[in-house]
Ligand SMILES: CC/C=C\C/C=C\C/C=C\C/C=C\C/C=C\C/C=C\C=C\C(=O)SCCNC(=O)CCNC(=O)[C@H](O)C(C)(C)COP(=O)(O)OP(=O)(O)OC[C@H]1O[C@@H](n2cnc3c(N)ncnc32)[C@H](O)[C@@H]1OP(=O)(O)O
């Protein structure tokens with residue numbers, strides 16, 4: 001803090017809860033708090049990880065700088081003997097998308113999830129030591145969402161006991177894989193398996209792409225970067241790549257063979273593992289993306305909240321200070337639901353991590369029963385949380401007025417880095433439609449004796465939910481979690497049943513599904529919001545120590561669900577889950593909750609425990625010393641290196657001269 005002055009000190013004094021305890025709730029445990037606190041400071045205090053000028057660097061310099069940081073991070077990880085958890089925290093706080101994200105986040109998980117024990121034994125030690133660097137090469141120029149439509153082929157040659165990997169068309173070029181463009185030595189490449197002239201669906205293959213000696217592409221491989229992406233700096237630190245194969249040969253044992261095996265004589269043997277496990281890496285990453293959503297959203301909210309307390313506009317009385325913009329009800333009604341959503345996504349992410357760990361343990365014991373639930377939850381929640389977060393970051397930019405548009409606010413880069421999360425790992429609409437299929441299947445099986453399980457279990461009470469009438473009579477009734485849960489369950493169930501009824505009128509169900517897809521997506525949103533609300537409420541049933549901490553979380557939970565109720569009141573009214581009077585009472589209660597958040601707002605964002613380095617925002621500085629730092633930063637812009645700009649003599653002077661002579 002400059003000169004030790006904390007411009008937000010008065011705000012911090014207003015807090016009605018134990019911030020230190022809230023930091024632990026946010027981190028998930030004492031253990032994770034300790035690690036994230038220590039590692040974030042380690043990164044922040046190391047000048048080698050400085051983020052200055054990232055948005056101004058030309059692509060080549062930017063990329064080289066990322067390579068430098070990634071290699072230095074790896075050195076620190078080894079020198080300090082960091083655990084896997086600490087190393088992943090270090091990469092997170094370095095906060096620069098890099099090839100290492102795909103190496104650790106997709107290449108290694110793909111081998112772990114789809115490789116046999118033998119394959120894991122061979123490849124994982126090399127990958128763990130970064131003696132090879134890998135990417136996840138699935139998407140092609142012509143096909144991304146439709147994985148079954150991929151065109152790359154892997155044809156078994158029984159003569160040589162090899163697969164021949166080939167890109168038969170331009171559209172079969174691999175296109176997008178991160179880390180592929182300039183760095184990866186290997187990739188898990190997804191291709192159509194062909195043996196003896198027969199097609200056997202999409203499978204993953206470990207393919208070496210570059211020579212380990214000099215990094216040149218192996219024969220038959222064309223490889224490069226796909227070009228600049230949205231925003232300055234941002235995701236351009238990543239070498240998303242293009243890759244073509246011209247009959248590239250790999251040994252048979254480089255097909256990932258946990259799901260199916262190809263024998264020496266070219267027979268395809270299915271193991272008892274479901275074929276959907278080929279999609280397992282995506283399930284894993286979607287789960288991590290839900291956790292990341294709370295990080296990205298909380299970061300934007302932290303910046304907007306601190307700045308809203310610093311910024312003053314209008315309302316000065318007798319020459320006194322103007323009103324802090326955070327005190328405007330409109331500002332609160334835009335900001336506080338995002339603050340509440342950040343907490344909500346944190347808790348649903350925590351739960352999803354648990355679900356995924358549980359599914360993984362079951363898969364290891366050959367119990368595949370919970371795989372559809374894992375697919376539905378990761379697909380639906382990935383879509384919901386990334387869409388809200390991307391929109392939320394943009395809303396935070398607007399909440400910061402003009403200064404939010406400056407790169408030094410940190411918000412433009414955060415938005416540019418974050419927004420592809422709505423597309424990668426499955427386009428959000430495509431994933432919602434996957435959940436819609438599962439919802440419709442669940443509804444169609446009601447009454448068959450097969451009880452819905454997991455997050456669909458509420459559908460088992462369909463008779464009750466179809467008859468449900470909300471009995472809220474006064475605004476405070478909306479603070480009762482049981483009432484809220486039933487209202488959200490009834491809305492989701494009724495929207496699904498309504499879609500199912502409409503679907504049943506179509507002779508061809510696929511035609512019906514396509515025709516009703518927009519309605520189906522709305523039903524899925526209602527279902528996913530119910531999951532988030534219910535996991536927030538479950539969190540509050542736990543023992544949460546610390547003065548006032550649980551109370552603050554109750555307030556945030558109320559803000560989260562009442563805001564949703566208000567925003568989607570059309571759904572609640574159309575399905576007769578609430579009356580117009582009850583919807584209006586919900587909004588009254590929401591306003592009361594906003595005023596309870598207000599004194600705690602700064603402390604609630606302090607609880608994220610973000611360093612100024614990680615936030616990368618002058619508007620979000622911990623000390624609130626915004627104006628002098630904005631002023632200082634402006635002078636660092638290269639345009640201000642000279643008082644008279646380059647180009648003056650060439651372009652400005654002749655222009656001015658011409659104007660003068662025209663006047664004369
Ligand atoms: C300044 C800096 C600032 C800030 C930084 C801040 C934040 C950063 C934030 C976040 C970063 C975090 C992470 C980054 C991570 C990654 C980004 C980088 C990489 C991205 C990589 C990729 O995108 S990889 C490619 C991903 N591709 C996809 O997701 C494709 C989507 N398509 C599909 O999944 C499938 O094709 C489909 C599911 C849509 C359809 O498949 P199909 O086979 O046709 O299936 P169906 O016939 O419909 O269904 C068959 C049955 O299978 C079931 N199913 C489908 N999928 C799955 C599955 N995954 N698991 C289990 N089961 C599945 C389906 O339900 C059907 O079941 P039935 O019972 O009905 O038969």
Ligand SMILES: Cc1cc2nc3c(=O)[nH]c(=O)nc-3n(C[C@H](O)[C@H](O)[C@H](O)COP(=O)(O)OP(=O)(O)OC[C@H]3O[C@@H](n4cnc5c(N)ncnc54)[C@H](O)[C@@H]3O)c2cc1C
Nearest residue numbers: 136137138139144145176177178420423424425426427429
């Ligand atoms: C930053 C970034 C990083 C990436 N990293 C990787 C990587 O490391 N490895 C990798 O393999 N891939 C990667 N990808 C690719 C990514 O996974 C795909 O772009 C993504 O799966 C979406 O597929 P698509 O591009 O084919 O979109 P499309 O499917 O072409 O989507 C275009 C539009 O069509 C709509 N649409 C498509 N199908 C349907 C349907 N059935 N019903 C209704 N609407 C539909 C979509 O909603 C969307 O509006 C990355 C992408 C990005 C942007």
